[in-house]
Amino acid sequence: FIGTVFFFLGCLSSLLANELYHLYFVSAISGVGASICFILQWQIISKTYSKKGIIALGCAGAGAGAGTILYALLGDFLMKDYDWKGFYFVAMGVGLMGTFTTITLPS
Numbered sequence: 001f002i003g004t005v006f007f008f009l010g011c012l013s014s015l016l017a018n019e020l021y022h023l024y025f026v027s028a029i030s031g032v033g034a035s036i037c038f039i040l041q042w043q044i045i046s047k048t049y050s051k052k053g054i055i056a057l058g059c060a061g062a063g064a065g066a067g068t069i070l071y072a073l074l075g076d077f078l079m080k081d082y083d084w085k086g087f088y089f090v091a092m093g094v095g096l097m098g099t100f101t102t103i104t105l106p107s
Contacts, residue, residue: 004098007037007091010028011026015088
């Protein structure tokens with residue numbers, strides 16, 4: 001939950017950046033949030049799928065790789081058509097969806 005909140009707040013703050021060093025700082029906040037989410041996903045998957053954990057971890061790893069490629073292509077499209085603020089607006093929406101997903105997960 002904390003990672004998605006950091007990611008969301010970093011993307012939200014990037015929309016208010018006026019200088020390049022502001023954008024670097026808030027991107028670091030988003031990066032910390034994304035890394036927290038990336039590390040914890042492996043723990044959640046291994047606890048949830050105890051019997052077929054190796055297969056679940058393999059599918060999650062493949063999905064993470066495919067998601068990285070698709071996110072880069074989406075970022076390139078958004079940067080060309082909408083500018084960098086449009087990209088961060090979409091990233092903020094992804095972070096908000098992650099926040100709602102982690103809230104609804106069973107304990």
